[in-house]
Amino acid sequence: xxxxxxxxxxxxxxxxxxxxxxxxxxxxxxxxxxxxxxxxxxxxxxxxxxxxxxxxxxxxxxxxxxxxxxxxxxxxxxxxxxxxxxxxxxxxxxxxxxxxxxxxxxxxxxxxxxxxxxxxxxxxxxxxxxxxxxxxxxxxxxxxxxxxxxxxxxxxxxxxxxxxxxxxxxxxxxxxxxxxxxxxxxxxxxxxxxxxxxxxxxxxxxxxxxxxxxxx
Numbered sequence: 350x351x352x353x354x355x356x357x358x359x360x361x362x363x364x365x366x367x368x369x370x371x372x373x374x375x376x377x378x379x380x381x382x383x384x385x386x387x388x389x390x391x392x393x394x395x396x397x398x399x400x401x402x403x404x405x406x407x408x409x410x411x412x413x414x415x416x417x418x419x420x421x422x423x424x425x426x427x428x429x430x431x432x433x434x435x436x437x438x439x440x441x442x443x444x445x446x447x448x449x450x451x452x453x454x455x456x457x458x459x460x461x462x463x464x465x466x467x468x469x470x471x472x473x474x475x476x477x478x479x480x481x482x483x484x485x486x487x488x489x490x491x492x493x494x495x496x497x498x499x500x501x502x503x504x505x506x507x508x509x510x511x512x513x514x515x516x517x518x519x520x521x522x523x524x525x526x527x528x529x530x531x532x533x534x535x536x537x538x539x540x541x542x543x544x545x546x547x548x549x550x551x552x553x554x555x556x557x558x559x560x561x562x563x564x565x
Contacts, residue, residue: 378423378533380418382413383416385467402476407454412434422533425529431522438524439523440484440516447478453473462498472488496508
């Protein structure tokens with residue numbers, strides 16, 4: 350009976366080892382904080398924290414968001430809200446025809462870093478007049494993928510996406526919004542070498558045999 354108990358214990362230990370191995374193989378997304386600022390330019394002008402054309406003005410407000418785990422090693426953050434976006438837009442009543450006005454924004458990611466440096470994401474688009482007297486911002490491409498990052502002991506890549514936006518006449522609180530999808534690399538764990546496992550195996554077998562003899 351005692352011998353059967355040892356065998357049962359050995360089986361349970363094997364199940365625990367398998368469960369631990371499976372758990373280690375399932376990556377868990379880390380929460381990553383993204384923070385930075387944006388500069389803008391219309392029609393190929395110089396990039397600045399505030400840019401204007403006609404009655405349209407875009408101003409940097411800065412952003413600071415933290416991703417939320419969604420599944421596996423993926424986490425997501427939405428960028429948008431008063432004072433926490435890729436830019437604040439205002440449109441006054443100055444007459445102006447926005448006929449595919451070129452628009453550029455340069456997003457500087459101070460955190461997390463890429464190769465220990467600030468990463469600059471350059472996104473281009475156009476501004477078009479809308480039938481209601483407002484304007485539409487249209488980005489192409491609207492997504493930048495596979496940007497590497499380092500945050501503390503976490504590494505991975507992220508995808509930056511910008512949303513198209515419509516601004517109505519007289520609007521003063523429109524926002525440039527988007528999202529950040531982060532993929533966290535699994536942590537690096539030490540794997541025992543075959544020689545080490547070979548040295549441990551006889552000891553484990555011997556210990557189990559000794560316990561079985563004592564309890565028989």
